Amino acid sequence: MNVLAGALVAVALCLHVGPASAADGGKPEPLLAYGARIIGDDARTRIVVDFDREPAFSVHYIANPERIVIDLPATAFGFDAKQLGARGLFKDIRYGAMGEGSARIVLTAIKPVKLAIAKVQKDEDGKGHRLVLDAEMTTKEEFAALVKGQSWSDPADQQVTSAIPAGEAPKPGDFIIAVDAGHGGIDTGAIGVDTKTEEKQVTLAFAKALADRLNREPGIKAFLTRDSDEFLSLSERVQLARQHHAGLFISLHADTLKQKDIRGATVYTISDKASDKLAADLAERENLSDQIAGKETVAEPPEVADILLDLTRRETQAFSISLAENVLGSFKDQIGTINNPHRHAGFQVLRAPDVPSILLELGFLSNVEDEKLLLDDQWRLKMADLLTDAVKRYHSSVAANGG
Structure with a gap:
């Protein structure tokens, strides 16, 4: 099963996964990530994040240093930071907002790494969803190929506007x-x-x-x-x-x-x-x-x-x-x-x-x-x-x- 999953993920890693739901004509409520856990060693590491509903996500790789980036819609991270402390293949794990409508998890690796599994599945009780990421060690050459073969639009590159309050624009000479x-x-x-x-x-x-x-x-x-x-x-x-x-x-x-x-x-x-x-x-x-x-x-x-x-x-x-x-x-x-x-x-x-x-x-x-x-x-x-x-x-x- 792992071999088949790895082959499928290698083709689909850079695709957007899962539906993006929003209220009709309104601004979508942020997802709630209410739990997380990480297990494994420096050969294979699993990360699981629990959400209140199904998250859309995309995966990318960045070199120098080797990182895996998980982009999400707007998300409130409500779990204790200790639940997602760095271990196994990862020496640093960060997560948080990237802008008004997006969030990100950044996994900084101790060596070249890839995701053998990246999927969302329903909880056993059917009330929530979990994002499952299985990372495994790989070669420098394969990691470089993953970086080179992807395309992505960084949500942090959205147009940024300043916080000058409306109606209070500077006057000439200010x-x-x-x-x-x-x-x-x-x-x-x-x-x-x-x-x-x-x-x-x-x-x-x-x-x-x-x-x-x-x-x-x-x-x-x-x-x-x-x-x-x-x-x-x-x-x-x-x-x-x-x-x-x-x-x-x-x-x-x-x-x-x-x-x-x-x-x-x-x-x-x-x-x-x-x-x-x-x-x-x-x-x-x-x-x-x-x-x-x-x-x-x-x-x-x-x-x-x-x-x-x-x-x-x-x-x-x-x-x-x-x-x-x-x-x-x-x-x-x-x-x-x-x-x-x-x-x-x-x-x-x-x-x-x-x-x-x-x-x-x-x-x-x-x-x-x-x-x-x-x-x-x-x-x-x-x-x-x-x-x-x-x-x-x-x-x-x-x-x-x-x-």
Whole structure:
């Protein structure tokens, strides 16, 4: 039976499986994944996910590293994360939203792997359905053939729109600011050491508070790159800032470090060479966001040597540094910062050539005291006030110099 199943699946793996149901003329309710389990070893591993109704799904393979991606309609994952902990053939398992109408499970393998079985079957009581995935080890050559022989449309590549509220579009002359809540959806980011709070929740709550505060200032219009728990690729975040002619891009994060005694805010600007190992390590982790979500790695086209573009980048970098200095000036004696709080590294999300950008580490979820502050409403409002003051000073300085 396994041989026959393997032959059938090899032909059908990239086909969409199962019906997609929706209410007539209405928005379909998300599926509920209410249970999961994983068994097996590093030769063969089975994953079972329980759903309240039949899920449509599709399967794809991605190389570097070897991953299996399971795309689903909008799904609420209601089971304990421990039920789907990595084991057997898989060293990492992620799942979550990819956008308003889609979700994804990403299985990162320890070696080349393929699905011998990928099917949905009814529960014994007929009330629910289960997705059954049987993975087995394979050769590098067969995995490469699976990657090469597939075609797919990534749901994360859907058109992304910003969260500027309807009826509140920027007026001519408004100073526009993109407020970027780091992580989201399938990419949870760091996990709090004490309360197990997810970084994506911290950044979204702070982004909303900051945008609200900025929007109370005359002549300033802030918008959110995401206003819900959804995944955005790094390039989509940059694209949104440029599409809406942002004069600033502020990306918010709250990472974790192995050194749990380190605490305080840090401001990062873009640089091809990292200022130190901590900055380099952090940039490397943040730049893995797309990989975590099961995005294909697409080679960037070679940049055309353009002296005007190079001058634009240099000017933008200078503006970014000025913004960072204004932020740290506001924080002085008000907000704790790490040693050498202005650092730089090659963050992909800061690479817009014409939008001054900073990445602000609000604090570290690996530190118990920082975690308490990150979850404190009053501290969040204080930070938003100080950042708004910094933005106003930056804007006045740029305007005074003809920018």
